[in-house]
Amino acid sequence: MNLDASKxxxxxxxxxxxxxFEISYNSNLYITERVTEEFxxxxxxxxxxxxxLDSTTRLYADGxxxxxxxxxxxxxxxxxxxxxxNSRVDELKQALLVLIEELKQKGIDLNLSEAKIKDVEINxxxxxxxxELKEALELIFVSTPHLKKISRYTGNKSYRSMFQDETLxxxxxSSLVTAYDKTEExxxxxxxxxxxxxxxxxxxxxxxxxxxxxxxxxxxxxxLTNFSLIDEIFIHNTRTRLIEKGxxxxxxxxxxxxxxxxxxxKKANKLGKELGxxxxxxxxxYLEEKCWIFDYSFLxxxxxxxxxxxxxxxxxxxxxxxxxxxxxxxxxxxxxxxxNH
Numbered sequence: 268m269n270l271d272a273s274k275x276x277x278x279x280x281x282x283x284x285x286x287x288f289e290i291s292y293n294s295n296l297y298i299t300e301r302v303t304e305e306f307x308x309x310x311x312x313x314x315x316x317x318x319x320l321d322s323t324t325r326l327y328a329d330g331x332x333x334x335x336x337x338x339x340x341x342x343x344x345x346x347x348x349x350x351x352x353n354s355r356v357d358e359l360k361q362a363l364l365v366l367i368e369e370l371k372q373k374g375i376d377l378n379l380s381e382a383k384i385k386d387v388e389i390n391x392x393x394x395x396x397x398x399e400l401k402e403a404l405e406l407i408f409v410s411t412p413h414l415k416k417i418s419r420y421t422g423n424k425s426y427r428s429m430f431q432d433e434t435l436x437x438x439x440x441s442s443l444v445t446a447y448d449k450t451e452e453x454x455x456x457x458x459x460x461x462x463x464x465x466x467x468x469x470x471x472x473x474x475x476x477x478x479x480x481x482x483x484x485x486x487x488x489x490x491l492t493n494f495s496l497i498d499e500i501f502i503h504n505t506r507t508r509l510i511e512k513g514x515x516x517x518x519x520x521x522x523x524x525x526x527x528x529x530x531x532x533k534k535a536n537k538l539g540k541e542l543g544x545x546x547x548x549x550x551x552x553y554l555e556e557k558c559w560i561f562d563y564s565f566l567x568x569x570x571x572x573x574x575x576x577x578x579x580x581x582x583x584x585x586x587x588x589x590x591x592x593x594x595x596x597x598x599x600x601x602x603x604x605x606x607n608h
Contacts, residue, residue, distance in 0.1 A: 270351060270458050271318045275392050278498050279353030281466065282388040285487055289378035290322050306324040306329070313375070317344035318366060320375070327330075337385065338377075340366060351453050351462070353390055356494035366548060382487040384474055389501045390466035393604055395597075397433055397448035397463045402561060403597040404446045406521075407513035411437025441472040444502065465605070468502055474500065493515055498608065505605055513598075522565055524560045529569045551589060562596075563589040 288312040301308040312323040315595060318340040325333045341550055342354040342362030367377050408414055417434035449462035462477065469477075475485040477500045483489045503544065532550045541545070550567055560566065564583055570581040 270453075270456065270460075273439060273452070273499060274352040274358075275460070275462070276394055277355070278351065278389065278391045278499060278501050279355050280307045280342060280359060280387060280509070280573050281350060281353050281390050281470075282339060282386075282480065283359075284385040284387070285338060285382040286336055286338075286385045288338065288380075288382040290320070290336060290375065292375040294374040297517040313370075313373075320370070320377075327543075338379075338382075350450075351392075351455060351456060353392070356491060358492075360491060365550065370461070379487055384471065384485045384487060384490070386468060386488075387474060387497070388466060388468045389465050391501065391605060391608065392449060394461060394466065395463055395600070396461040397446070399461075400463055400597055400601065402569050402592075402594045403601050404421055406517060406594070406598065407445065407509040407601070408435045408437055408444075409516050410512040411439070413438040417447075439473075439508070442604065443452050443472045444504070444509065449534060458480045465505070467504055469500060469504075477503070502606065502608075510605075511604060517561065521559055521561055525554060525560065525565055526569060526572075528554055531571070533573065551585060555589070558591065560592045562594050563592045 290311070295311045297311050299310050299312070301310070306325045306327045306468065308323065308325045311320070313320040321335070321337045323335040327333075340362065341350055342359050343350045343352045345362040345365055346354075346358060352358075363379065366431075367379075377579065397404075415434075415436040415438075417436065434590050437444045444466075445466045445468075447464055449464040450460070453460045453462050454572075471485065478485050478489060478496060481493075481496060481499070483493060483496060529550065532553055533546075538549055539545070554560055554566070565576075566585045566589060567582050570578050570585070574581060
């Protein structure tokens, strides 16, 4: 399948859930009924791979009536049959027209003129494999509440390689953020692309609050006429909740801990030497096991600060053996990729 890269590596909508719309239907194919001592329920449910339409009415014994309507749709699946792409405003409008027409063919009329957003999933695909960006992603996710790492079984005989992280998930209660490997899904479409997806799901509370801060509301019409709101909420939350928190952790925790352990190792060696013990070598391997190095340049900074006479020699050693810890470069790549959209 030939995919359009301009529709892959951009900020856009993945899933969208709407409420507060009108629906009418003349078919009983999708209706189920339920009767209890407390209420009578009529439930209309149409569940397709690209959308789910749910309309539930309950009539209670005391005469009270409740109505619940939800339309959850993936514009990309509606238009293309997959969700490697995400949607900008033109694709969203087109997908809504296609969906309304498809429903009409089924005897279902949908009026979305007053529809509001219950939740929205916004993502950005990054053209690097997840494993290459893993440490940079872990840094910006490290401060997210209820952080989870999800792994897949690799079949590798080595225990350390048996399970491979491919998803990071943070939960802010009214918004969720995920980074995960999308490469395998693209391969199913016979596309050889490395894709890491960064995805935010904003529930009604978060989306409404952000829209209100821009003197807008959470209606469907808002994003159809002010689609830049989608970019802004994604960028704002990525910057303040991920990047800034990650850099703060880097400066206030990671580097400080690395320096503390470096000093402790050197002091222990000095004391051992005074007591006639053999000097221990391998401070960098020790730090690699004990700490999170993150970037080899941090080791060079420590040498510059505490071992200047041997800086040239030690820098060569560090560069030769630890330059694979080049995660500042990857973090900068992430930031440039995200914030240049």
